[in-house]
Amino acid sequence: MLMKKREFIKGMGLAVIALFLPKRARALEYYPNxxxxxxxxxxxxxxxxxRDASLWISEGMDGIANVFDVRENPDLSGYDHVVIGGAIRANVTSQELQNYIKKNATILKSRLRGYFAVCGNMMxxxxPEQTKTFIDNHLALLAGVSNLPSQVFRGRITFGLMEPxxxxxxxxxxxxxxxxLKRSECMTFGKELLKKA
Ligand SMILES: Cc1cc2nc3c(=O)[nH]c(=O)nc-3n(C[C@H](O)[C@H](O)[C@H](O)COP(=O)(O)O)c2cc1C
Structure with a gap:
């Protein structure tokens, strides 16, 4: 009886500790394989x-890639292969992505396997012009790693999601x-990346 009580108290203690663990440690990682x-x-x-393009690229890899928004500021040093992609506004990716690439250039250098950009290109x-502007002269320059597989996708305009x-x-x-944006094109790029790595 005493033993049971002790175990019960121990269990409760662990449950309380789990409540205070940072959310990220408990987040579900969506790898099907x-x-x-x-x-x-x-x-x-x-x-x-x-974000959707990224998930579909991972889907093309049979879902083995973990997908991060740069605003999560992930530590990518534990990964073997990293792919970077950005939405385009006024010909460049977000300031957060640019800052992250510059700040983490050393970690990224040996791990980078591909780039992509999602733009409107006036429909x-x-x-090749978009590849030059968004990939060669932008993402690859920021990271200091060029000649990787890359793709420029066309995205979406949804007024309800924009800042007023x-x-x-x-x-x-x-x-x-x-x-x-085409899921099939994103998936094909994912398969290509996997094959080339
Ligand atoms: C304010 C604004 C500026 C944009 N500037 C460009 C641009 O310079 N070149 C381009 O090809 N597309 C441009 N686009 C289109 C976006 O790249 C496209 O909508 C893309 O799908 C946005 O990606 P996101 O939904 O991940 O933010 C712009 C869109 C907005 C809303």
Whole structure:
């Protein structure tokens, strides 16, 4: 009886401690499949299309990559392979992503396996010019690692997700809402990255 009481008290104590553990330690990591190598996809977004692209890239890798918003400020030193992608506004990725890449350049250098960008490109098809602007002369320059596999995707415009002033500006320009992000293209890129690494 005494033993049972002791165990009960011990159990309660552990439960109370668990309540105070930082949330991140208890967060569900969504890997459907195990992997020998650890992959991370890091993204910067305003309205979420780049988050979706990241998840679909991971899906193309059979879900083995952990996907991080740069605002989580993740420690990527425990990963073997890292892919970086950013949404584009005024021809560049978010300041948070740029700062993170510069600050973590040493950790990233040996781990970087690919880049991607998600842009609107005025609803026109993307080509080598966008790769040059968003990847070669931007992400690769910031990280100091060039000639990696890369892709520029076209994303979405959703007024309801924008900051009020940005929404007003976009609506004022008569910019329509659109959705050009393709899950299949993101998945194909994920498969390519996995094959090349
Ligand atoms: C304020 C603003 C500026 C943008 N600037 C560009 C740009 O310079 N070049 C471009 O191709 N797309 C531009 N876009 C389109 C976005 O890149 C596109 O909507 C993308 O899907 C946004 O990604 P996110 O949903 O992850 O934030 C802009 C969009 C907004 C709202």
């Amino acid at each position: 195990p992997s020998e190598k650890k992959w991370a996809i890091l993204y910067g977004t305003w309205c979420g299309s780049t 026109q098809p993307v080509g 002033d940005v929404r007003k500006q976009m609506e004022g320009m008569k910019m329509p809402e659109y959705d050009n």
